[in-house]
Amino acid sequence: MRSLLLSLALLTALPAPAAPPDAEASDPARLGWMKGAPPPAERTIRFADGSYADFPAWRWSVSHFRELMPTVQVSRGLGAPRALPRTERRDIDGLRFTPLGGGEPITWAQSLALNYTDGIVVLHRGRIVYERYAGALTEEGQHGLMSVTKSFTGLLGAVLVAEGTLDPARRVDHYVPELASSAFGDATVRQLLDMTTGIRFSEDYADPKADVWQHAQAGNPLPKPADYQGPRSYFEFLRTVQAQGRHGEAFGYKTANSDALGWVIARASGQSVAELLSQRLWRRIGAEQDAYFTVDSIGTPFAGGGLNAGLRDLARMGELLRNGGRLGGQQIIPRAAVDDIRRGGSKADFEKAGYALLRGWSYRNMWWVTHNEHGAYMARGVHGQALYIDPKAEMVIARLASHPTAGNAANDPTSLPAYHALARHLMARP
Template sequence: MPKKAIIAAAAIAVAASGAQAQSERKQLDAAESDPAKLGWMQGTPPPADKQVKFEDGSYFRFPQLRWSFSNWRQFFPTLPLHRGDAPVHAFPRAERDDIDALTFTPLSGDKPMSWKEALGANYTDAIVVLHKGKIVYERYMGVTTAASQHIAFSVTKSYIGTLAASLTAEGKLDPAKLVTDYVPELADSGFAGATVRQVMDMTTGIAFDETYTNADADIIRHARAGRAAPRRADYNGPDGFLAFLPTIGKQGEHGERFTYRTANSDALGWIITRATGIPVREQLEQRFWSKLGMEQDAALVVDAQGTPFAGGGLMVSLRDMARFGEMMRQGGKWNGQQVVPAAAISDITKGGGKAEFAKNGAYPTLPGWSYRNQWWVSHNDHGAYMARGIHGQAIYIDPKAEMVIARFASHPVAGNVAIDPTSIPAYEALGRLLADEKRN
């Protein structure tokens, strides 16, 4: 099959998973499913048919999720990441009027699409583009505003991975050590025998089903243990993310291939807490929130033990997410201070094993990519790399174009394979435009 057909087939397969319900949900386009227009949670109290609830699962159903993702905090107990009292870093503005009309060819089609059309095709909630540290483009849609703290889902992992890479560069964490050297509680689990590096790069052979549409998949059971998914009244499973991790078994060999499993990120959070004696929440606050001129305190979903959901619990404003991306693009420096060691940044941008990534087979939209320190690395001619979360959350950093894109979305489909076709080529085209290159 030619590449485009593979991508189209993969997108259809993802869209079809969850069968009829999911395909019905797909019928509303971005304008039709606009959460402001549908009136979710309007009124005091909202009428019963306009309520979006955690307990009944409606918070995670399309089209309600278009409201939920910008209002995630009211479904979960959270802890703050305090910004402290440092001044806000206000991005200079140099907005361009040539971006909306920029065209590109989606991965799964032949017809060109404009940047502006792509925002709808992607069910974008909010997007900001920085060029050389200035805002050149910024849009908010539906119920999402500059103040909204949108759930970042697995973009959270890249913050944790950057912490781990930083601690490694600073000699406080040894990726060559075994997971169990730091966390003996995992000795009887599928993590036994894995190195910290394998956890950081998701090449462990743990048994962990990451199928979001299967209510009994490990990813859902893991979330349930951490109160991040509804429990049935008779729930008697593990209580807490760190109580769930030791129950995970083994499925393959460690180190052989990349397999995206959220449990690795939560194990990594546990490891770096043990390595430093400092909880992940405090480390995120000390290293990032107190230093990057953030606009807001952010929030982290926590379980009943106060452990943050390292695999996907960050709620953050769009521009604060962009500040993190911009610090990465600047080689870890912010305001003259080295917030993340330069060695950590280069260890991320050089990427991971392309062969291990290719063996996976589930990422037709990411040919030639790799995964390193919880970041997705394109190895394209701009050296772009990404933080990625389900339903379209993204940070896209293009070092050559000196561009950072932060995007929130509420696509009906979880898997980014359905979202990449109208996103990645758009980002690449914008990178070429901003770098003053001819289109190819």
């Protein structure tokens, strides 16, 4: 039962343990998780018993989800990868910045360990200027992106909107009649894309009756208990979502919106988000690795949090966006889709969600838009995963992480100002 309760919701969030070991003490290689044939019992990580989600085992799990559960390929195609040029800079590690909320300045290098960074790449003007790996991640591995997934699902939605395949003003039940009697039915696609739907979906992980656990139980690919009566797939769950509040009045960050968008995309395009992501992006950005989605028991990719990818491929995605959807002289995705993300959404709607650290931001097509003086926008995963695009500084940062606290408020103070400080540094000393 624990396995079902923990389950896939952990791809989006995990309760924080009391006093987690620091990055060095929780280093998966040092702890020897899953090393040996077989690994020692106390270093064996399993899916069914939920042990994969315990910190610090979690730090191994985030780089090995495919070994724990079924997944579907996001093919890169079969050609040669497109190389990212490289000019590494030695002046980044020592860069100092003041964390959000004040306190003593810390260095960029210090922030990486504080944030349990598993890998980070910085592109400046398209060149790799910085790259580090830690934890259980290597340059040949794929790491769970968790809610960064939402931004890619949202990007696919924005692309279909720009191409006219998806009408943002249409009701969701126009595309997915099965959602007519759920709270999603009379929301517009635009409201779904911007998460301004009025739906009941508690992501309070401390509450065992929170909707997020039902969502997770529905999506868990393991067999259900004999007495289980609930929904048995992501799609079945979405049909049960009830209304709370009115559509179009406020931003409310709720994973179910991304899964509903995934369903709308599948119906509008005739392809699952995994197939569409491969066709439109992964095989066109010069990716060096296939990516993958975790799936439920009927093979549905988890559009709200199940994408796993290599670090440099994540950076390639950021670089594509920074260049307005162009790569190598070709328009890969419509510029209008990228521009629509960059412009952002309603600041007033966003303000109502009460993010103390993100004042003045907005949310558009499932991207977080800073509206800072550089026009930066980002994708955010709950354990510190990030894809940060700073158009003015011509900078892209891709970061994968396994912070013990499931919530960006834990890592934002030492990551967001680091990104902006580096942007200013690269502009000052290009």
